[in-house]
Amino acid sequence: MDLQLSGRRALITGGTKGIGRAIVEGFAAEGAAVGFCARTAADVEATEQNLKQHGVPALGRALDVADGAAVTNWVNDVAAEFGGIDIVVANVSALAIPDEEANWQTSFAVDMMGTVRLVNAALPHLERSSAASIVTISSVSGREVDFAAGPYGTFKAAIVQYTQGLAYQLAGKGIRANTVSPGNTFFEGGVWEGIKSGNPDLYEMAVGLNPTGKMGSPEEIANAVVFIASPAASRVSGTNLVVDGALTRGVQL
Numbered sequence: 001m002d003l004q005l006s007g008r009r010a011l012i013t014g015g016t017k018g019i020g021r022a023i024v025e026g027f028a029a030e031g032a033a034v035g036f037c038a039r040t041a042a043d044v045e046a047t048e049q050n051l052k053q054h055g056v057p058a059l060g061r062a063l064d065v066a067d068g069a070a071v072t073n074w075v076n077d078v079a080a081e082f083g084g085i086d087i088v089v090a091n092v093s094a095l096a097i098p099d100e101e102a103n104w105q106t107s108f109a110v111d112m113m114g115t116v117r118l119v120n121a122a123l124p125h126l127e128r129s130s131a132a133s134i135v136t137i138s139s140v141s142g143r144e145v146d147f148a149a150g151p152y153g154t155f156k157a158a159i160v161q162y163t164q165g166l167a168y169q170l171a172g173k174g175i176r177a178n179t180v181s182p183g184n185t186f187f188e189g190g191v192w193e194g195i196k197s198g199n200p201d202l203y204e205m206a207v208g209l210n211p212t213g214k215m216g217s218p219e220e221i222a223n224a225v226v227f228i229a230s231p232a233a234s235r236v237s238g239t240n241l242v243v244d245g246a247l248t249r250g251v252q253l
Helices: 018-029 041-053 068-082 101-126 151-173 191-198 200-209 218-229
Strands: 009-013 033-038 058-062 087-090 133-137 176-182 240-243
Touching (some): 009 101, 018 041, 018 218, 033 041, 033 068, 041 058, 058 068, 068 101, 087 101, 087 218, 101 133, 133 218, 151 176, 191 200, 218 240
Parallel strands (some): 009 033, 133 176, 176 240
């Protein structure tokens, strides 16, 4: 299937590790130019250089998505460099799971407002695109109560609500908006690698809950994101695409 992404321009937050890095590479493999950000300058530079060595138009920026002005400047700079924006993917999460007041504040600033500010900054550019698409990354923890109930799960649920509102509000402008909700995803340096070594009982319980007997990979999540963002999914908007290997058992009606 031709996803019709060649020559398109995609922005991804949190694009140097895990799911975000896989999303960046997924768009690049389909011929899209990629702009991405992350907090660590060295990781941003290394990722950008790696992409450019493979002939991919790439532009990285070190920033914190909780800084609204920095997000807006980055979006506008990438749009100027690439001549526009077609796709934005709000991927960053603070992963602030414990039910503590500081984590509620951090989750609001990073997970929720990081998403809102990215979308608001990108909208003027998306309105000029012939294939505009917004994808937000939520989680199965936003769909049902699990060990991450609290700030993380609450704001992941809010992101789904926000995105479905966008889909309805922006449909008349030809801008699609969808959410992808990953299940447990394992990668080197990720939260589940830390849990595997630091809390093996929780790790084994989480693996055991999945009927596939394993966690997902960043590439499996990225494949879903790249498809739903692409013109090949032109009729899909307002959807929360759960990518969890049948982990969750609730029925979406």
